[in-house]
Amino acid sequence: MQLPMRGRVALPSHPIALAVVAFVSYAVAVELYYLAFGLADALTPVATFFPPAGLALTLFLGSPYSRWPVVVGAIWGAEVTVDVLHGVAFWDCALWGVANTVEPMVAAVLLWGFIRPEGRNNIASTRHLMAFLGSAVLAGPAVGALIALPSAPAGDLETLTGFWSRWWIGDGIGVLVVTPLLLILGNSRPRERSWGAPWLALVTVLSAITLGPAQPVAHGRGAYLLLPTLVWIAFRASPLTSAAAVFIVGLSANLATLAGVGPFVEPGRPYVGQANAQIFIGTVAFSALLVVVLSANLIQRDKVELVVRHQARTDVLTGIGNRRMLFDRLDGFRSTHALQAGDPIAFLLLDLDDFKRVNDRFGHAAGDLVLKTIADRLVMATRSDETVVRFGGDEFLLCLTKSCSPDQVRALSGRLSAVVAEPIAIGTESVQVVASIGVAEGLWGDFNPDEFLRRADEEMYSAKRRPLPGTSFRSPGGS
CATH class of the missing domain: 3.30.70.270 (Reverse transcriptase/Diguanylate cyclase domain)
Structure with a gap:
């Protein structure tokens, strides 16, 4: 699966233009998150994942080291601006801005440290995929959650642990669901296959059925019917189509849980429903991503074998057979x-x-x-x-x-x-x-x-x- 990791995302090179793009895109993502949160029922004041975390990592991965200060300032400013407009205390806004800039920086540094320079532009193997999961999905969000911990509501150790774990898992799933799609979209190389609109339409319909208010199967088991569909798409369609399908499923589960409907809602126990939805989103996203990587490797191996076989049967000088x-x-x-x-x-x-x-x-x-x-x-x-x-x-x-x-x-x-x-x-x-x-x-x-x-x-x-x-x-x- 060719997921660009550096120098592939189409970001401006000029510092001012980069700052504007980073500020506006991150601010819009956070504002959309607030709008979705505002539609939620009072009994479910939680979201399953935080999409701006995936956008922030994409901004760092697509920028050279020399431009990271510009990205840091833009993300911090966007976070503080939107949070203040929604009535959040400035101290909390400032702390969240620090957390949401240090988090993707840590993830990007670790990711580039684990992946050799020649492989930094893609997740081309299961080893690279594991480096992405460990660095960007687990380690970076864990550091961000630790930085944001002082803004947690006053309480006992269980309250602080719950705040830290929700931040960590929510940002991690946001990276897992959003970053692959944004990176593929920003890939400057021509794509071998198109979007695959029929596949995405199928995923959208199945998401509406299995994640909507009417649940044919109790306790959320019906939602897992989407898993074989995503795996099939990962085998048959392009990485872009598969990443878009994962995003549709994850966003649908997120919005349904926020709105108090769907298979994961637990009346009176919002955090239990959130945890169930996070397990579901994480499972389907990781499974689809793994299958995409494995199938892409198999396709690439077949291509290499065909080239080698052709070269072995072709005269190098004249181009005819040997x-x-x-x-x-x-x-x-x-x-x-x-x-x-x-x-x-x-x-x-x-x-x-x-x-x-x-x-x-x-x-x-x-x-x-x-x-x-x-x-x-x-x-x-x-x-x-x-x-x-x-x-x-x-x-x-x-x-x-x-x-x-x-x-x-x-x-x-x-x-x-x-x-x-x-x-x-x-x-x-x-x-x-x-x-x-x-x-x-x-x-x-x-x-x-x-x-x-x-x-x-x-x-x-x-x-x-x-x-x-x-x-x-x-x-x-x-x-």
Whole structure:
């Protein structure tokens, strides 16, 4: 799962512009949180997670160290401004601002410390994912909750512990739900797959059913029907779609619990309902994120294997197949029964006569150009179902199947000799090379690759001994 961790989020580089973006975005997030909280029933004055915590971490991860003071000032100012406007005491506002700036800084420093520099731009493995969970979801919020502890209501140790744990878990889940989505959205790289609107529509409908007022299954168990849906989306859709789906589920559970409806509400025991909702959100978010990482790794491994397999079967210089590709294709004919006993098959082994003279006169770069040109001509002169490979050095081999009667093979051999002999421009001169071609024909039922190659090689050397014109060089206008 490519979750950018540094230098990928599209944040302004100018300090003033960065300060404005950070201040406005964080202030809006906190104000939206207050609006949602204001809609809650008086018996449930708690929220399951704090989305601005995820935004704050994203702002730090997307900014270089030199701009962190700007981000700190913007977040602290936004926190204090919005809290004061909602009637919170200035001392508490100032303390919350410190907590909500130190918290993401600690998370970002720890995260970059655990992940090697070359892997800081993404969570590409389960190791990186665990570093993200430990640093950003657990450690950072724990420090922030400790800083904010003096603002807790006066009470005994249980009251202080409850305040600290609610802050810690609420901010941690906010990071887990919000940060992946924001980081992927800010990724400047082109995305391989789109949003996946049908998936998000499905998640929205299921969230309304399983997290709404009408509960077909008691004690919140029905909400966990969303888990297999999120896991399926993580396998089938893009990381962006999966992160958006997790955000929809988490936000739905948060708003439903705040409004006093849904499977997690416990009348008269608001903090029990909050804890149940947090367990649910944390479980589905972590499960989906883990599946996204694992599936992305599997997809990446498949891509690497395909590239390696292609490279192993492709001639590096000319781009056509090599000896291994030829024998793989022959094995494919055998395993798929694409050829039956009695079907004709033929090898044409082509060697460039006196090719060494090209390298001696013009250099190896010119020799490579000649080989690539000849390879392109051979491909253009054959059908798509005919195999053309560079067999080694200045030798090429064509494998013909199905419609390859002796007359057709002879006609193709003559056509190949003609296209090979066409002049090739090298600087102010041109070169003509002549090919000797050896042919081995037979039937698939009697086919033996080694025997065919031996026969084609003998025919090729017999062709070389015939009186044919050699390699020649000439200027474009000369003779």
